[in-house]
Amino acid sequence: MTSPASAGTGRARVKRVRLRGIARRFSRQLVLRGIDLDLKQGEIVLLLGSNGAGKTTLLRILSTLLAPTRGSAVALVESDGADHEVDLFALATWRRDFIGLVSHASLVYDDLTGLENLTLFAGLYGLPPDVARSRAETLLGDLGLGDAGDKRVAAYSRGMRQRLSIARALLQNPSLILLDEPFTGLDQAGFRIVCQMLRRLREEGKLVVLITHHLTLPDDVIDRAVVLRRGVVARDGNPGSMSLASWYEEALA
Amino acid sequence: MSDSTQPVRRRRARGAAEILQSPAAIGVAPGGFSLRVKQVGLLVYKDALTELRTRDTVTTLLFFALLMVVIFVFSLSADERVAQQVASGVLWIAIAFAGTLAIDRSFTREQEGNTLTALVLIPGVTRALFVAKTLLNLFYLTLVELLVVPLTLTMLGVSVPDDAMLCLLGALATGTIGFVIIGTVISAMLVAIRRRGVLLPIVLYPIAIPLLVMGVEATSIVLENQPLEQGWSWVKIMAAIDVVYLFGGAWLFGLVIEEE
Numbered sequence: 246m247t248s249p250a251s252a253g254t255g256r257a258r259v260k261r262v263r264l265r266g267i268a269r270r271f272s273r274q275l276v277l278r279g280i281d282l283d284l285k286q287g288e289i290v291l292l293l294g295s296n297g298a299g300k301t302t303l304l305r306i307l308s309t310l311l312a313p314t315r316g317s318a319v320a321l322v323e324s325d326g327a328d329h330e331v332d333l334f335a336l337a338t339w340r341r342d343f344i345g346l347v348s349h350a351s352l353v354y355d356d357l358t359g360l361e362n363l364t365l366f367a368g369l370y371g372l373p374p375d376v377a378r379s380r381a382e383t384l385l386g387d388l389g390l391g392d393a394g395d396k397r398v399a400a401y402s403r404g405m406r407q408r409l410s411i412a413r414a415l416l417q418n419p420s421l422i423l424l425d426e427p428f429t430g431l432d433q434a435g436f437r438i439v440c441q442m443l444r445r446l447r448e449e450g451k452l453v454v455l456i457t458h459h460l461t462l463p464d465d466v467i468d469r470a471v472v473l474r475r476g477v478v479a480r481d482g483n484p485g486s487m488s489l490a491s492w493y494e495e496a497l498a
Numbered sequence: 499m500s501d502s503t504q505p506v507r508r509r510r511a512r513g514a515a516e517i518l519q520s521p522a523a524i525g526v527a528p529g530g531f532s533l534r535v536k537q538v539g540l541l542v543y544k545d546a547l548t549e550l551r552t553r554d555t556v557t558t559l560l561f562f563a564l565l566m567v568v569i570f571v572f573s574l575s576a577d578e579r580v581a582q583q584v585a586s587g588v589l590w591i592a593i594a595f596a597g598t599l600a601i602d603r604s605f606t607r608e609q610e611g612n613t614l615t616a617l618v619l620i621p622g623v624t625r626a627l628f629v630a631k632t633l634l635n636l637f638y639l640t641l642v643e644l645l646v647v648p649l650t651l652t653m654l655g656v657s658v659p660d661d662a663m664l665c666l667l668g669a670l671a672t673g674t675i676g677f678v679i680i681g682t683v684i685s686a687m688l689v690a691i692r693r694r695g696v697l698l699p700i701v702l703y704p705i706a707i708p709l710l711v712m713g714v715e716a717t718s719i720v721l722e723n724q725p726l727e728q729g730w731s732w733v734k735i736m737a738a739i740d741v742v743y744l745f746g747g748a749w750l751f752g753l754v755i756e757e758e
Contacts, residue, residue, distance in 0.1 A: 310615065340621035350612030356548040368540045369620045371533050413616065 257322040257336060258420040259343050259452060261285045262307065267316035268476075269302050276302045278476035279316070286420065289443055289453040289466060293493050294473035300456045301349075303473065304423050307454060308346050309337035342370055345419035347427050351406045352413060353398050359385060359409050360394035363416060370417040384412040389438045403430030411439065415446075422446060424455040440466050460490040472496040537626035538633070545634050548607060555603050555638060563596040563642045564649070571653040581654040586717035588654070590710055592646045593639065593674065594703075600638040601681035602698050604631050605689045614689065618755060628682065628751040635678040643670055656721050665729040666720045672736035673713030677706050679743040687754045712736050 267280040277299045284290055292300045305311035306318065318333035322343070336343075346352075353362045363381030364374070372380060385394045388408040398406060407430050414422065427439055436459075443466050446453050464484075472480040472493060480496035487495075549555055570588045574580065608614045617623050647670065651658065658666055684702050688694040716732035719725075 308619075310618070341619045342621055344619055346615070346619060348612065348615055350615070352613055352616035353611055354544065354548065354607060354613060355611060356551055356607070357544065361547070365540055365544050366616065366620070369537050369617070369623055369626075371536070371621075 256340070257324045257331075257343050259286070259320050259322050260328065260420070261321040262333060262421065262452065263317075263319045263321075264307075265317045265319075267303070267306060267313045267318065269299075269306060269311070270314045276476055277306075277313070280473075280476075280478060282471065282478065282481070284452055284454065286452045287447055287450045288468045289447050289455065291462070291467045291470040291489075292454060292456045292473060293460075293470055293496075294479075295497070298473040299476045300473055301425055304425055304454060304456060307333075307421070308344055308423050309334055309341060310346075342417045343420050345414035345417070345422040347407075347410050347414045347424045349425055351398075351410045353406070353409055355399040356397060358395050358397050359390055359401070359405075359412075362398060362409065363412055366413050367416045372417075380416060381412075384415060385409075387438075387442065388412050389435065404432055404435045407431060408435060408438065411442065415442075420451055422451050422453045424453065424457075426456055426458070428457055428459045460488075460493060462489060534622055534626050534629075537620075537623055538629045541623075541627060541630035542633055545607070545630070555600060556641065558603075559596050559600055559638055559642055560645055562599060563592050563646050566592045566595060567646055567650050567653070571650065574654070578655060582656055582722050583718070585650060585654050585656045585721050586714050588650050589647060589717060590673070590714045592650070593643060593670075593713075594677065594706070594710055596642045596646075597635070597639050597674070597677055597681060598699055598702065600635050600642075601678070601685045601702070602695050604635055604682065605685050605694075609689055609694075614755060624752045624755045625748060627755065628686075628748055631686075632679055632682045632747075635682055636675065639674050639678060643674065651721075658720060659723065662720045662723075662726055662729070665726050665733065666717060668733040669713055669716035669720065669729065669736070672733055672740055673709055673716075676709045676736060676740040676743050679740065679747045680705055680709075683747040683751050683754065686751055709736060709739055712739075 262282075262284045264280055264282040264284075267277055267282075268275065269277040276297075280299075280303060292303065294300050302311065306313050312334060319330055320333045320336055321328055321330055322336065323329075353359075354365075357365065360378075360381055363384060364377045367377030367380055368374065382391075382394065385391050388411060390405060390408055390412070393401065393405055398409065401409065407427065411424070411427060414424075428436055431439060440463055443453060443455075447468070467484075467489070469481070469483055470489065470492065471478055474497065480492075484492035567588060570584075570591070574584055574588075605614075608617070617627060650656075681698075681702050684705070685694070685698060688697050688701070691697060712732045712735060716729045716736070719729035719732070
C-alpha cells in the first residue's frame with residue numbers, strides 16, 4: 246500500500262522555517278512589525294498574545310496563504326533525499342501539501358459525512374481510493390470520531406467538527422502543521438485526544454505551530470511558547486517549571 | 499492544464515530573500531495531468547452527491563425557468579409572426595436568468611465551510627475546480643434548456659425545420675458554454691464578497707451581453723426560417739469566443755482563487 250507520505254511525486258518535507266523581519270500591513274495598520282523566528286521539526290510551538298497581537302496573521306503567513314509586506318521566510322526542505330534551502334513562498338507556488346492547516350472555520354463540507362469529507366480530500370491529494378479510505382478511517386479513529394464517520398457533518402457538534410478539521414489537516418501527512426485554536430469547542434475527552442495527537446506529531450518529527458488561549462495545556466505538550474505583543478515577539482522560550490499562565494502574564498507585564 | 503508544469507504566480511514580499519534554490523531544481527513538482535483529471539472527477543462527484551441529497555439547485559432552477567417561460571408566453575399575443583420573432587428572446591432570457599442563478603449557487607457550499615482555503619493547499623486543484631464547476635454549471639443549464647426549449651417552442655407554436663435543428667443546437671451550445679465559463683470565473687471572483695448575489699449580474703451581464711446577443715441572433719435566424727449560413731456564422735464566432743473565454747477563464751480562475 247502507498248503510504249500518505251509517498252503519495253504523488255515531487256513532495257517536499259519541511260524541516261525548519263526561518264522567518265526574518267516579517268511585517269504585514271493591512272491598509273494603514275501594521276499588524277506584524279518585524280518577526281524573527283526559527284522553527285524546527287519535532288517542535289510544538291505555541292503562539293500566545295492578546296487579541297490583535299498578530300498571531301493569526303503570522304499563522305496565515307506561515308501557511309503561505311498571506312504574503313508578508315516585508316521580510317523573508319526560508320524553509321529547509323528535504324526532497325529527493327537531500328536537504329535544500331528554499332523560499333517558503335516559492336515552494337508554495339509549486340505545491341503546498343507540506344502544510345496542514347486548521348483554521349477558525351472548519352474547512353469541511355456540511356452535507357457530506359465525516360468519512361466522505363476525508364476520503365474526498367485524501368483523493369484530491371492524490372491518494373488511491375483504498376489508501377484514502379484507510380487513512381480517513383484511521384484518523385477518524387485516532388481523533389475519537391470512529392463511530393461518527395457515517396454521520397453528516399451538519400449533525401456534528403462544534404467539538405466533533407473541530408476534530409474532523411484536525412483529521413482533514415493531517416490527511417496528506419504534512420510536515421508543517423498550523424493549528425488556529427484547535428481546542429475550541431472540545432470537551433475534556435476531546436481535549437485529551439488532541440493533546441495526545443500533538444505528542445504523536447512531535448514524535449513523528451512534525452513542526453507544529455498552534456494558537457490557543459487555553460493556558461492549561463499539559464507541560465509535555467508544548468516545547469516552546471512565543472508571546473506576540475503589538476506585532477513583535479515579546480518573549481520566546483520554554484516556561485520550564487513555571488505555569489504557562491504565569492509565564493505568559495510575566496511576558497505581558 | 500498549464501499548472502502541471504507552471505507554478506502559480508504569487509506576490510513576493512518586499513525585501514524577501516532571493517530564492518535560494520528553485521523548488522523545481524530540487525525535485526519539487528505539482529502532480530500531473532492524471533491527478534488533475536481525478537480531482538475534476540472527485541469535485542464533480544462531491545457537488546453531485548450534495549445536490550442529490552439537498553436537491554436545492556435543480557429544483558429552484560427548473561421551477562424558476564418554467565415560471566419565467568409560462569409568464570412570458572401568456573403575456574404575448576398568439577400571432578404566429580410575433581411568436582417567431584420573440585421566441586429566441588424568451589429562450590435566451592430564461593437561459594441567462596436561470597444560468598445566473600446556477601452560477602451564483604456554484605460556490606455557495608465552498609463559502610459556507612470556507613473550504614476554498616483547504617482546497618488551495620492541494621497541489622494544482624484550482625484548475626480542476628474551474629473545470630468541475632464549469633461542467634456542473636453546464637449540466638444545470640443543459641437541464642434548463644431541455645425543459646425550456648421544447649416548452650417555449652410548443653407553447654408559442656414555433657416549429658424548427660429538420661435541417662435547421664443542428665444550427666439551433668449549435669447556437670444554444672456555444673452561447674451556453676461561453677456564458678457558463680465567464681460566469682464561473684466571475685462567481686469565483688466574488689466568492690469572498692458578502693452580497694455576491696447582487697454583484698454577480700452587475701459584473702456578469704456587461705461581459706456576457708455580446709455573447710447573448712449573438713445567441714439571440716443565431717436562434718432568431720433559425721426560428722424565422724432565414725438562410726442558415728448567417729446562423730452558422732454567428733455560431734462560429736461564438737465558438738471562437740468560447741475558446742478565448744476558456745483559456746482566459748482558466749488562467750484568471752487560478753489567480754482569483756489563489757488571491758482569495
